[in-house]
Amino acid sequence: MSGSPYAPHTASETTAMLDAIGVDSEEALFDIPESVRFDGEFGIDAKSEQAARRAVASTLADNDDLTEFLGRGHYDHYVPSVVDHLADRSEFITSYTQYQPEVAQGFLQALFEYQSMLVELTGLEVANCSMYDAATALGEAATLAERLRSISGTRVLVPDLLHEGRRGVLDNYVAGSDLTVETYPTADGNVDREALTEQVDETTAMVYAENPTVRGTIEEGLDTVGDLADEHDALFTLGTDIVALALLEEPASVGADVVVGDGSALGLGSAYGFGLGLFACRGDRELLRQVPGRLVGASEDSDDRRAYTLTLQTREQHIRRERATSNICSNQAWVALRTAMHVASLGPDGLVELANDSVRRARETAGRLDELTGVQAPVHDRHHFREFVARVDQPAEAIAADLEAEGYAVHAVGDHEIQVCVTEANEQALDGFVAAVSEVVR
Amino acid sequence: MSGSPYAPHTASETTAMLDAIGVDSEEALFDIPESVRFDGEFGIDAKSEQAARRAVASTLADNDDLTEFLGRGHYDHYVPSVVDHLADRSEFITSYTQYQPEVAQGFLQALFEYQSMLVELTGLEVANCSMYDAATALGEAATLAERLRSISGTRVLVPDLLHEGRRGVLDNYVAGSDLTVETYPTADGNVDREALTEQVDETTAMVYAENPTVRGTIEEGLDTVGDLADEHDALFTLGTDIVALALLEEPASVGADVVVGDGSALGLGSAYGFGLGLFACRGDRELLRQVPGRLVGASEDSDDRRAYTLTLQTREQHIRRERATSNICSNQAWVALRTAMHVASLGPDGLVELANDSVRRARETAGRLDELTGVQAPVHDRHHFREFVARVDQPAEAIAADLEAEGYAVHAVGDHEIQVCVTEANEQALDGFVAAVSEVVR
Amino acid sequence: RYEPLLSEKGSETVEVDSELPDDLTRDSLELPNPSEPELARHYTRLSEMNYGVESGPFPLGSCTMKYNPKFTEDLAARADASIHPDRSERSTQGTLGLLYELQTYLGDIGGMDAVTLQPPAGAAGEFTGILVAKAYHETNGDERSEVIIPESAHGTNFATAAMAGYDVVSLPSNEAGRVDTEALEAALSEKTAALMLTNPNTLGLFERDIEEIAEMVHDVGGILYYDGANLNALLGRARPGDMGFDVMHYNVHKTFATPHGGGGPGAGPVGVTEELREFLPDPHVRATDTGYETHTPDNSIGKVxxxxxxxLVLLKAHAYITRLGDAGLADASAKAVLNANYLAEQIDYEIPFGPFHHEFVASAGEQDAADAAKRMLDFGVHPPTTKWPEIVPEALMTEPTEIESKRTLDQLAAAFNAASASDTDTIEHAPSRTAAGRIDQTSAARNPRLSWQALDDEE
Amino acid sequence: RYEPLLSEKGSETVEVDSELPDDLTRDSLELPNPSEPELARHYTRLSEMNYGVESGPFPLGSCTMKYNPKFTEDLAARADASIHPDRSERSTQGTLGLLYELQTYLGDIGGMDAVTLQPPAGAAGEFTGILVAKAYHETNGDERSEVIIPESAHGTNFATAAMAGYDVVSLPSNEAGRVDTEALEAALSEKTAALMLTNPNTLGLFERDIEEIAEMVHDVGGILYYDGANLNALLGRARPGDMGFDVMHYNVHKTFATPHGGGGPGAGPVGVTEELREFLPDPHVRATDTGYETHTPDNSIGKVxxxxxxxLVLLKAHAYITRLGDAGLADASAKAVLNANYLAEQIDYEIPFGPFHHEFVASAGEQDAADAAKRMLDFGVHPPTTKWPEIVPEALMTEPTEIESKRTLDQLAAAFNAASASDTDTIEHAPSRTAAGRIDQTSAARNPRLSWQALDDEE
Known part of the structure; x- marks a missing residue:
């Protein structure tokens, strides 16, 4: 194979094209000084499609076949086959950002529908599909807080249990700003509201809480956190995920100004952390001017028929450059398409049922583990969503390693704490898992 | 789950529809006498998509993971991914026979292109995509011979080595006709032309030969068979496959009137015998009136633009009923679409290269096996295409079983004969295979 | 819009060189040589000029155009489904197990004692079934020469009977659109090999006299054959076996939602009563103590x-039945019948016969049914089957299936009614909003151009 | 044609009951409830109203809209690619191995010593790269406050620098469309943290003075940053690392053919020289004697x-590189440059700057470039990027990529020339043959309706 398999040029076409240009070789078209020309090799052999496929598959096969009971912000829910088939239609997956809306109505409408679903689920007025993941969405929420004139503080308050990835990204996002990040304590998994009350004051730019928390507990009384933020002119940003939104208190009703979190819990399944960041916020003028990411709006075409288009683009980098509300360009549109498809496939009934199952499965599984000698579960005396922390008498790392040898993956989240997440994707393996735990915890 | 997951009716819609009809239950719509009503159960539990998928996959997983060196009329060639993705577009795969050509131009054109590829490959003027497989295509060829007024005989001559499936189907297809099937001998795998000459006379309706043969040998001097049939007003039907057509003598040039065989060697891969029957024939008036299966023809639409349509439908069962040229209705259109895509993906270069590789692989592999103690290969002193028969000192069934235990599948075709087929799908396993053979043949 | 032929986009002629002697090989080969991006665009554009179930309603009578669940495609694409048929049975327990289960499911659903999955289409199933009947008679030393078929039956029935060497006796319908039992009585004799019936018939009417009919056929020693094309009306409500049918075929691409694929592939399994089991094709899958195996039935008709x-089609049908289960199957029929009856209520065309089940046949009346159908295309829906069965003048044979919502049925009815209200000139010149205008069938048949080579020759 | 919103097709409000205390849960949830067939039709129709690479040529300048090989999708769909990120390294050697190999491939292709794959988009790559530069300066105790960016650069460069807390110094181009080295000399100082460059630049011109530029930047202690958006021009011909760049990002969704997905997801790996390796994000994959592991670089900037x-995007990029190899990659760039130059020869619009490589910027002259682009839509092609870079009046920034055939380029040129020949009235009212007519952007922004709830409120 001597060329790109995806370049269609026959030798005679190449010659004809070179003739039309008036040069005698492709080489002659490269205006590159000799001194920086590359004449080495990468050492990568071209392969047939079959061989390339086999090579990549063969390496992938080095991943062990484990049943995962893992969560902590990245979840595996069963994605209906129809989502794969529809999202893979080439008109969707190979298209570009919708700068020519007249030939991009399909994707624009799908994103508009995604936004609308988020509006329903959060109770907020504005949503986008641009955030890479929950962590970067949190970072964008913080810098949004800084940009808002109605907010004067610079302190960002986050729970002490915040997922390390989210905290790390947040630190980097505020690195170029005047913001600082501080933690507030949690009590038995949830916000320690008394302690938080002590910490919030006029210098606070944003209060961040999560529901469910990273340890799977369901928050109680988030409205008081909302009030607290409101009283001190701070942004209240709530972290959650798209399944939990169907069941837990509506963010708007507890005073959330911004919602971030994991959107790809629906639509993508386990993907090694690849996902979609939720982002929704209130819809007042100031926020509309400052919100990061792409927004799709309804409009009309020349025949006065409803049509969709990217809108409020003057916030964006390609127009506003260094004064843009974010540097986001490539985003997660296609994942949002999948998420919307999955939500629509479930419908409100199915989605609420899935959320209820998430409560039930966590409770039941914790109960089964609690019956085992050497395990106490759940550690937190809270309601749980999808996952919970269990105390193990043996060292948690050893337990996790032993379980892995049995074909199961769990989190070791403390010296003697493991975390277990149950969804419909692993529920069928629960009996075997519980048996394996009972073996290894002794 | 209480209903079909693919019926969209909400309870209130069902009620509204019943009201509109004027009945009070779905039950009331069934005009079935009590005595033949069924009130039993099948005992099949409804399942979620996830559970149904898991159940079927779990049973499928009971198939052993073998590397197959199997052929004999059903072949595994690597199907480019693009074929899967394009053929699975719902507009293709969920469409019906093209009775409304104005909304079926896409599939009609694709089938017209398939027909045209077959015309090029066979040198004949007419091709269809309707045959279920090589065996039924052979059966249809025989009954076509009977219908032709230019042919008066009733004897169908087939090689003694004819594949048992093809022979069995042929016997059934002629069961309702005056035709009889006789075998003629082969010599070292190929047609014994002298013996055949003895058998052919004016009572012969059809002579059938294959190239390559079921034992992988390449025929020599097929033109004399063509002449022989021609001289005695018999139809000469040639069996082949779509890869071999790219390399071996053009059927028209050896006097073939009809070509049948395996089309799905391209486009489908190994599918437990599921496939596509090739069917091509001469284009004179008599044959055009008598040819079985669906044909796509070019025409014009009301704006005089080129358009495609099913044509010569008066031959078909839905119009001509018991005087139809075949009872074929549902056919293999979608497999033909895949085959055409695969051919187009290879292009003439790629297809000829694949065919040449098929000759090389058979020769080289036979050579490697021949070096082993306890194996002589190939048995036939012929050129081979893709596969060959090897003589083994040990009983062939035992060799095949021993190889299976090592993870390889071969045919046992005689007491001391195995047959081995090599394509790009198993070539990468050849070293292991030869080593395994060397172990088991001792 | 026009998409050029692959050959028009660029072909290449290669000289065929090989290690074989020259006289064994062809000289050259000319074929299109698109790049993969060009190929993808070509077939993407062609697909956009094609109407499928996911394009809109597809109410073709007797065709049962259901939604084809995607997960069944995923299963069919699995590597462990891609195996060679000549493998040992020991190594193919997964495939044999699924086939055995499907045989069992279909047997239970049809009330049949044994099922073969070998026939690759409905017509092939008919042929298999009639061969079984023939073998049965021959084993009994019984020479029979006729197959009786109602005139409203599917064309395949006639063609199949002829293919099996039988004379066809055509049976008129009575005024109610059902089998005329007096005419049947007259047609039956010891020459009768079989009566082929569809129930509900092509008018959607249940043959209420089915038990009497069965008795009449059996009385003369004939076989009663069930054409499964309309089985979607009966799932979980009635079974051909219970009505007295001896042989039946199933169209899994209709009833069990495997895709029609632009005409195929389908699959046409055949069920038989215990008495006929020994004649089933070779091989047949059965369970053993430890798994599954194939065997040749004692008096097998051989291979079809x-x-x-x-x-792979059978695999998808298995997956569909696994998904729906008893409840889903019964509901599918209930909603299919509900939809047909609801749609019928909404349309202006006359529907002469009833009560119908999953399909009905309206009459286009003064209009040409084919023209009316072309007009419907302009409303973005697929029209019904036209001009058949002939018992209804200018027939519009309509089967919406269970997958349509009330909303979609209302839209479909609007298309019917718009066609109904259109004047002759409009419908004769329809369609006007499709990728191609009305296509000239006559010139296509009069001057057959069946390949791009034929088009080139013309120029 | 119009496809209703999912909500218009039917929504349902469910009361939310659960085992949780009432005050922890919402009261109700209203969402669309389409059946699976309805869902399939909805998105199928939407897809038909969307233009992708397989719909036709897509010559968006600086976007590199290549064909996305299907087999890479198959690999991404494999079950063993669907794993959780918190698994042990021991159990994820397949994933870590592929990531390590991709790091190596990209390092070799860019001439960089170490590569991180963590940035999820090009802009995220820029942010990562600038954070690395910042960490480098801070580790050196060096306070720097400015990032210099040519005015023709991508908007993300400016936004990224600001996001990282830098002041942006905008650099004018010289008459030849390249970096004005005198202006650069004037802009550089010890405040300079970095110069961000694209090469070839957004006019497709290779910055021939790149070595001098690198020396100038390095002389003041600055970091030279390479924006990889235009890397498709250089594969196998030149490497940023060899030109003196210290940091670069790669757009795998451009250069390495992973799909753009209607705006994303992409991936923006970042390569650095040995000196900067210690600042790369956490975690970083490296090889061990027995396999692969992750580690935290010594002075890691942390997480991005x-x-x-x-x-999954990275996996597809790996598969693409594996398929093409050295020869395919080099040919991709050769054909991309050939195609741009050939297309430029065929079009009537003026192209003020050259010699260009994989893209060129034509000027619509008296026409409004955005109008000209709308007119091109009427010819079934996608227009180029418009009105940018501003150095060319009414810019039409055009990048056909290597996947187009001569035939397609000729068709594309015909669309350009038809637009060029169109009168003002025609282009102002274009397009007229698309699913939607010209869409009113102003009213969309003036009265933002960002959800179906907002549309309902309006009524």
Whole structure:
């Protein structure tokens, strides 16, 4: 194979094209000084499609076949086959950002529908599909807080249990700003509201809480956190995920100004952390001017028929450059398409049922583990969503390693704490898992 | 789950529809006498998509993971991914026979292109995509011979080595006709032309030969068979496959009137015998009136633009009923679409290269096996295409079983004969295979 | 819009060189040589000029155009489904197990004692069933020469009977659109090999006299054959076996939602009563103590497919039945019948016969049914089957299936009614909003151009 | 044609009951409830109203809209690619191995010593790269406050620098469309943290003075940053690392053919020289004697993604590089440059700057470039990027990529020339043959309706 398999040029076409240009070789078209020309090799052999496929598959096969009971912000829910088939239609997956809306109505409408679903689920007025993941969405929420004139503080308050990835990204996002990040304590998994009350004051730019928390507990009384933020002119940003939104208190009703979190819990399944960041916020003028990411709006075409288009683009980098509300360009549109498809496939009934199952499965599984000698579960005396922390008498790392040898993956989240997440994707393996735990915890 | 997951009716819609009809239950719509009503159960539990998928996959997983060196009329060639993705577009795969050509131009054109590829490959003027497989295509060829007024005989001559499936189907297809099937001998795998000459006379309706043969040998001097049939007003039907057509003598040039065989060697891969029957024939008036299966023809639409349509439908069962040229209705259109895509993906270069590789692989592999103690290969002193028969000192069934235990599948075709087929799908396993053979043949 | 032929986009002629002697090989080969991006665009554009179930309603009577669940495609694409038919049975327990289960499911659903999955299409199923009947008679030393078929039956029935060497006796319908039992009585004799019936028939009417009919056929020693094309009306409500049918075929691409694929592939399993089991095709899958195996039934008719049928299609049908279960299957029929009756209420065309089940046949009346159908295309829906069965003048044979919502049925009815209200000139010049205008069928048949080579020759 | 919103097709409000205390849960939830067939039709129709690479040519300048090989999708769909990021390294050697190999491939291709795959997009790559530069300066105790960016650069460069807390110094181009080295000399100082450059630049011109520029930047202690958006021009011909760049990002969704997905996801790996390796994000994959592991580089900037980046996108890029190899990659660039130059020869619009490589910027002259682009839509092609870079009046920034055939380029040129020949009235009212007519952007922004709830409120 001597060329790109995806370049269609026959030798005679190449010659004809070179003739039309008036040069005698492709080489002659490269205006590159000799001194920086590359004449080495990468050492990568071209392969047939079959061989390339086999090579990549063969390496992938080095991943062990484990049943995962893992969560902590990245979840595996069963994605209906129809989502794969529809999202893979080439008109969707190979298209570009919708700068020519007249030939991009399909994707624009799908994103508009995604936004609308988020509006329903959060109770907020504005949503986008641009955030890479929950962590970067949190970072964008913080810098949004800084940009808002109605907010004067610079302190960002986050729970002490915040997922390390989210905290790390947040630190980097505020690195170029005047913001600082501080933690507030949690009590038995949830916000320690008394302690938080002590910490919030006029210098606070944003209060961040999560529901469910990273340890799977369901928050109680988030409205008081909302009030607290409101009283001190701070942004209240709530972290959650798209399944939990169907069941837990509506963010708007507890005073959330911004919602971030994991959107790809629906639509993508386990993907090694690849996902979609939720982002929704209130819809007042100031926020509309400052919100990061792409927004799709309804409009009309020349025949006065409803049509969709990217809108409020003057916030964006390609127009506003260094004064843009974010540097986001490539985003997660296609994942949002999948998420919307999955939500629509479930419908409100199915989605609420899935959320209820998430409560039930966590409770039941914790109960089964609690019956085992050497395990106490759940550690937190809270309601749980999808996952919970269990105390193990043996060292948690050893337990996790032993379980892995049995074909199961769990989190070791403390010296003697493991975390277990149950969804419909692993529920069928629960009996075997519980048996394996009972073996290894002794 | 209480209903079909693919019926969209909400309870209130069902009620509204019943009201509109004027009945009070779905039950009331069934005009079935009590005595033949069924009130039993099948005992099949409804399942979620996830559970149904898991159940079927779990049973499928009971198939052993073998590397197959199997052929004999059903072949595994690597199907480019693009074929899967394009053929699975719902507009293709969920469409019906093209009775409304104005909304079926896409599939009609694709089938017209398939027909045209077959015309090029066979040198004949007419091709269809309707045959279920090589065996039924052979059966249809025989009954076509009977219908032709230019042919008066009733004897169908087939090689003694004819594949048992093809022979069995042929016997059934002629069961309702005056035709009889006789075998003629082969010599070292190929047609014994002298013996055949003895058998052919004016009572012969059809002579059938294959190239390559079921034992992988390449025929020599097929033109004399063509002449022989021609001289005695018999139809000469040639069996082949779509890869071999790219390399071996053009059927028209050896006097073939009809070509049948395996089309799905391209486009489908190994599918437990599921496939596509090739069917091509001469284009004179008599044959055009008598040819079985669906044909796509070019025409014009009301704006005089080129358009495609099913044509010569008066031959078909839905119009001509018991005087139809075949009872074929549902056919293999979608497999033909895949085959055409695969051919187009290879292009003439790629297809000829694949065919040449098929000759090389058979020769080289036979050579490697021949070096082993306890194996002589190939048995036939012929050129081979893709596969060959090897003589083994040990009983062939035992060799095949021993190889299976090592993870390889071969045919046992005689007491001391195995047959081995090599394509790009198993070539990468050849070293292991030869080593395994060397172990088991001792 | 026009998409050029692949050959028009660029072909290449290669000289065929090989290690074989020259006289064994062809000289050259000319074929299109698109790049993969060009190929993808070509077929993407062609697909956009094609109407499928996911394009809109597809109410073709007797065709049962259901939604084809995607997960069944995923299963069919699995590597462990892609196996060679000549493998040992020991190594193919997964495939044999699924086939055995499907045989069992279909047997239970149809009330049949044994099922073969080998026939690769409905017509192949008919042929298999009639061969079984023939073998049965021959084993009994019984020479029979006729197959009786109602005039409203599917064309395949006639063609199949002829293919099996039988004379066809056509049976008129009575005024109610059902089998005329007096005419049947007259047609039956010891020459009768079989009566082929569809129930509900092509008018959607249940043959209420089915038990009497069965008795009449059996009385003369004939076989009662069930054409499964309309089985979607009866799932979980009635079974051909219970009505007295001896042989039946199933169209899994209709009833069990495997895709029609632009005409195929389908699959046409055949069920028989215990008495006929011994005649089933070779091979037949059965359970053993430890798994599954194939065997040749004692008086097998032999082979009707080179291997074991359209495996991947059968796999999808299995998956569909597994998904729906008893409740889903019964509901599918209930909603199919509900939809047909609701749609019938909404349309202006006359529907002469009833009560119908999953399909009905309206009459276009003064209009040409084919023209009316072309007009419907302009409303973005697929029209019904036209001009058949002939018992209804200018027939519009309509089967919406269970997958349509009330909303979609209302839209479909609007298309019917718009066609109904259109004047002759409009419908004769329809369609006007499709990728191609009305296509000239006559010139296509009069001057057959069946390949791009034929088009080139013309120029 | 119009496809209703999902909500218009039917929504349902469910009361939310659960085992949780009432005050922890919402009261109700209203969402669309389409059946699966309805869902399939909805998105099928929407897809038909969307233009992708397989719909036709897509010559968006600086976007590199290549064909996305299908087999890479198959690999991404494999079950063993669907794993959780918190698994042990021991159990994820397949994923870590592929990531390590991709790091190596990209390092070799860019001439960089170490590569992180964590940034989930090009802009995220820029942010990562600038954070690395910042960490480098801070580690040196060096306070720097400015990032210099040519005015023709991508908007993300400016936004990224600001996001990292830098002041942006905008650099004018010289008459030849390249970096004005005198202006650069004037802009550089010890405040200069970095110069961000694209090469070839957004006019497709190679910055021939790149070595001098690198020396100038390095002389003041600055970091030279390479924006990889235009890397498709250089594969196998030149490497940023060899030109003196210290940091670069790669757009795998451009250069390495992963799909753009209607705006994303992409991936923006970042390569650095040995000196900067210690600042790369956490975690970083490296090889051990027995396999692969992750580690935290000594002076890591920390995290730029919650986990490890857009894994499935990276997997597809790996597969693409594996398929093409050295020869394919070099040919891709050769054909991309050939195509741009050939297309430029065929079009009537003026192209003020050259010699260009994989893209060129034509001027619509008296026409409004955005109008000209709308007119091109009427010819079934996608228009180029418009009105940018501003150095060319009414810019039409055009990048056909290597995947187009001569035939397609000729058709594309015909569309350009038809637009060029169109009168003002025609182009102002274009397009007229698309699913939607010209869409009113102003009213969309003036009265933002960002959800179906907002549309309902309006009524």
């Amino acid at each position: 497919h080179g291997y074991d049928g359209n495996w | 993604h919650g986990y490890d980046g857009n894994w």
